[in-house]
Amino acid sequence: MEQLRKSKQRDAILNNLKNRYDHPTAMELFLSVRNEIPSLSLGTLYRNLSQLCENGTIISLSSGGEEHFDANVNQHYHLKCNSCGRYYDLPSPPIEALAKACSADFMGKITGYTLIFYGTCEECFSQ
Amino acid sequence: MEQLRKSKQRDAILNNLKNRYDHPTAMELFLSVRNEIPSLSLGTLYRNLSQLCENGTIISLSSGGEEHFDANVNQHYHLKCNSCGRYYDLPSPPIEALAKACSADFMGKITGYTLIFYGTCEECFSQ
DNA sequence: TATAATAACGATAATGATTACTGTTACTGA
DNA sequence: TCAGTAACAGTAATCATTATCGTTATTATA
Numbered sequence: 001m002e003q004l005r006k007s008k009q010r011d012a013i014l015n016n017l018k019n020r021y022d023h024p025t026a027m028e029l030f031l032s033v034r035n036e037i038p039s040l041s042l043g044t045l046y047r048n049l050s051q052l053c054e055n056g057t058i059i060s061l062s063s064g065g066e067e068h069f070d071a072n073v074n075q076h077y078h079l080k081c082n083s084c085g086r087y088y089d090l091p092s093p094p095i096e097a098l099a100k101a102c103s104a105d106f107m108g109k110i111t112g113y114t115l116i117f118y119g120t121c122e123e124c125f126s127q
Numbered sequence: 128m129e130q131l132r133k134s135k136q137r138d139a140i141l142n143n144l145k146n147r148y149d150h151p152t153a154m155e156l157f158l159s160v161r162n163e164i165p166s167l168s169l170g171t172l173y174r175n176l177s178q179l180c181e182n183g184t185i186i187s188l189s190s191g192g193e194e195h196f197d198a199n200v201n202q203h204y205h206l207k208c209n210s211c212g213r214y215y216d217l218p219s220p221p222i223e224a225l226a227k228a229c230s231a232d233f234m235g236k237i238t239g240y241t242l243i244f245y246g247t248c249e250e251c252f253s254q
Numbered sequence: 255t256a257t258a259a260t261a262a263c264g265a266t267a268a269t270g271a272t273t274a275c276t277g278t279t280a281c282t283g284a
Numbered sequence: 285t286c287a288g289t290a291a292c293a294g295t296a297a298t299c300a301t302t303a304t305c306g307t308t309a310t311t312a313t314a
Contacts (some may be wrong), residue, residue, distance in 0.1 A: 005261050005310050026300080041264040046301065048262090063241060066190050066300065077228075079237065088231075095224045101204075101244065106217075107253075110206065110246035114190060117228065119237035126234075132281050132290050153271075168293040173272065175291090193271065 006057075010048045012036050014057065014071065023061060023068040023078070023087040061087055063116050079117045083124035090117060131182075137175045139163050141184065141198065148186060150195040150205070150214040188214055190243050206244045211252035217244060 004010075016033050017024070024032070026081045049069060052058045061068040061078055067073045068087050070078075077090045094114075145149070151159070153233075157172045176196060179185045188195045188205055198204075204217045220233050222242075229237045231236050 003261090003311095007262060007310085009263075039264070041266090043265080043302080043304095044263060050302095060191070062189065062191055067191065079235065081235070082238075090228075092228060092231075095222070095228075097222045097224050098242075101217075101219060101222075102246075104219075105173065107249040108206065108208070108247045109252055110244045111197070111209070112246070113242060113244045115240060115242045116224075117237045117240045119229075119239070120235045122234040125236055130282095130290090134281085134291060136292075166293065168295090170273080170289080171274095171292060175272095 002084075005049065007048075009037060009040060009044050010051070013045060014050050017058060017069055017071040021089070023070050025066045025068055027066075030067065039052075046063060061114070061116065077115050077117060079119060079121060081121035081124055082118055083120050086121065087116075088121055134175075136164060136167060136171050136180060137178070138161075139167075140172060140175050140181060144196055144198040148216070150197050152193045152195055154193075156196065181221060188241070188243065204242050204244060206248060208248035208251055209245055210247050213248065214234065214243075215248055 012033050013029065016029060016036070020032075022028075026042075026045060026049060029040055029049075032073065033045065039074050043062060049058070049060075052062050053069075058069055058071050059073055061070060063080060065085075070087075072089070075094045077092050077095075079088045079090050080086075081088065098113055098115070100111070104110075139160050140156065143156060143163070147159075149155075153169075153172060153176060154175075157167070157169055160172065161167050176185070176187075178244045180187050180196075185196055186200055188197060190207060192212075195236065197214075197222050198217070204219050204222075206217050207213075207214045208215070225240055225242065229239070231237075
């Protein structure tokens with residue numbers, strides 16, 4: 001990969017994502033970063049998100065619909081609410097069996113995994 | 128939900144999916160079922176796949192790209208090969224910690240999960 | 255510090271998977 | 285047998301994402 005040059009747009013995108021705890025879609029992020037850089041182009045957003053995913057600075061979540069993004073790259077799990085569609089962090093410690101599966105005998109090679117739980121979030125559940 | 132009427136198209140789609148062990152996309156399935164029913168419409172395929180997912184007869188896998196479908200609804204895990212993009216079944220027993228997570232204390236409610244491993248499949252790995 | 259190479263940009267067109275619409279066909283219960 | 289309507293084929297529309305293109309800005313080097 002070529003070296004990444006400094007760019008105001010990429011910094012703004014990454015900072016915005018780091019300062020929020022929802023897991024925004026590209027469009028949600030776009031609308032928000034636009035408050036800071038009104039000239040931001042949607043193509044620029046997508047290009048930078050994909051670069052940031054590529055080099056492991058952020059991760060992307062998806063399961064059926066649009067992609068959602070998360071600047072927390074520490075191993076953690078998510079709940080996707082079937083009712084409101086939002087993604088939430090789950091306060092669960094890393095599941096050991098999953099790490100084991102990655103190092104287990106297998107003629108190929110496992111390098112990682114994504115785990116998404118489904119259900120109803122607290123807010124929707126209490127209504 | 129309304130009762131499902133019998134339909135030749137839905138039967139053909141489901142049978143086709145049951146008789147294969149890859150995890151086809153909608154388009155792959157479409158091309159295959161068309162050999163049997165040349166007049167099959169793509170809209171019909173999508174409508175039926177979504178009905179079959181809805182009532183739990185099949186499941187869908189996705190992680191970034193298109194949806195893939197699987198007629199095996201028993202709990203099992205998948206490997207998505209980063210090299211060729213295919214999905215494979217992994218011969219791993221259900222992971223207990225995941226079932227536990229589903230019944231654990233949580234102010235909302237967890238009803239299920241999807242777990243997809245990433246890596247390199249045997250075929251790609253040996254090349 | 256000036257400058258040449260090119261990464262990154264904004265704007266916009268293109269792609270491609272999925273969904274919606276419409277007039278017709280064919281199950282199914284009465 | 286037939287009325288009601290789920291399902292169909294064909295096709296248009298949607299919408300997230302990617303590609304293209306001419307311009308701008310970063311950066312290494314003269």
